[in-house]
Amino acid sequence: MPGRPVPVIMDCDTGVDDALALLFAVRHPGIELRAVTCVAGNTDVDGVVRNTLTVLEQAGAPEIPVARGAERPLLEPARPATHVHGTDGMADLGLPAPARRPAEVDAVTLLRREILASPRPVTLIPTAPLTNIALLLRTHPEVTRNIERIVFMGGAVEVGNATPVAEFNVWHDPEAAAVLLTAGVPITMYGLDVFRQVVVEAEEVHRLRASGDRGARLAGELLAHRPAAQGEPPEAEEAGGLGDAGAVCAVADPGGLTTRPLPVEVSLAPGPGRGQTIVDRRPRPGEAEIHHGERERALIDVALAVDAARYTRLYLETVGRP
Structure with missing residues (x-):
């Protein structure tokens, strides 16, 4: 990538695809x-801290500060997805405990410190429920002056996964997602519509699993954790979706993502629609706006299409780099 690297801070609930x-x-x-x-999110917050430190260690990353954040959503109890990510949140691979230790400050304090200390505006990439980000924005709104963009993995235009209409990260803490959408900075929503499309084929997963590099090998093991979907042939079992990693690919290579600025709001009412990201794709106002007047809604760059082969190739080229 030409030019200077993009300063990035990630906010994770490190399970399988956050690790990728x-x-x-x-x-x-x-x-x-x-x-x-x-x-x-995917597991309890202490497990998330452990998993994050483990991944950074396995990847041979430099000493990057890692901080513990919210242990539950703003209003509701935590509802982990260990049925998807394994009891430890990391596919139950039995990885050794990390030697690294988390920072002595909490997540909101670390976010504020690193955003304001960056010599260039930061891109935030939340791949988790948005509790930490909402707390940051409400406690320290001054950080927005040094945020270039927020690219979050969450939401869905069409179909959810936690419910028929709600994606897990937004469903887990809808109030936090609603706060994010009013952050006053450019936002990209990398939702389930593109999330599901970027898949690494079984042959490449096998190659990664056989690598002599710990980080690449871990990527292969994590990708292989995805069970085959109903109706897929047996050879598809070790093919794995990049999931959250696609949102980071979109920061490194935004040309692979097709977005459209659209009004988005989060359904906060109890019931089957709670946590839905309501994306207005109508070409003109409808009767509700005509009769009751248009209200101001957040305009978000919503990902509607992705060059899946491009991002898969980018990922494989990158994780194989020592």
């Missing part, structure tokens, strides 16, 4: 990973 995202971020020459903050 971290492996990419520490190895791509166009990204300067300044810090990682941890939040409850």
Whole structure:
């Protein structure tokens, strides 16, 4: 990537695909990973901290500060996804405990410090429930002056996964997602519509698993954790989706993502629609706006298409870099 690396801070609930995202971020020459903050989501927050430190260690990353953040959403109890990511959140690979230790400050303090200390505006990449980010924005709104963009993995235009309409990260803490959408900085929503499309084929997963490099080998093991979907042939079992890592690919190579600025809001009401990201793709206002007047809504760059082969190739080239 030409030019100076993009200063990046990631906010993770490190399970399988957050780990894939971290492996990419520490190895791509166009990204300067300044810090990682941890939040409850795929597993409990202490497990997230442990997993994050383990991934950075396995990747041979430099000493990057890692901080513990919120252990539950703003209003609701934590609801982990260990049924997807394994009991330890990392595919139950039995990885050794990390020698690295987390920072002595909390996630919000670390976020504020690293954002304001950066000589150039920072890109935030949350790949988790947005609790830490909401707390940061409400506690220290001055940080927005040094945020270039927030690229978050979350939401869905079409179909959810936690519910028929809600994606897990937004569903886990809808109020936090609603705060994010009013941050007053440019935002890109890398949602399930593109998340599901970027897949590494089984042959490449086998190659990574056989690598002599710890980081590349870990990427292969994590990718192989994805079970085959119903109706897939047996040879597809070790093919794995990049998931959250695609959002980091979009920062390193934005040309692979097609976005459109659209009004987005989060459904906060109880019931089956809670946590849905309502994306307005209508070409003109409807009856609700005509009769009740248009209200101001956040305009977000929503990812609608992705060059999956381009991002898969980018990922494989990057994680193989010592």
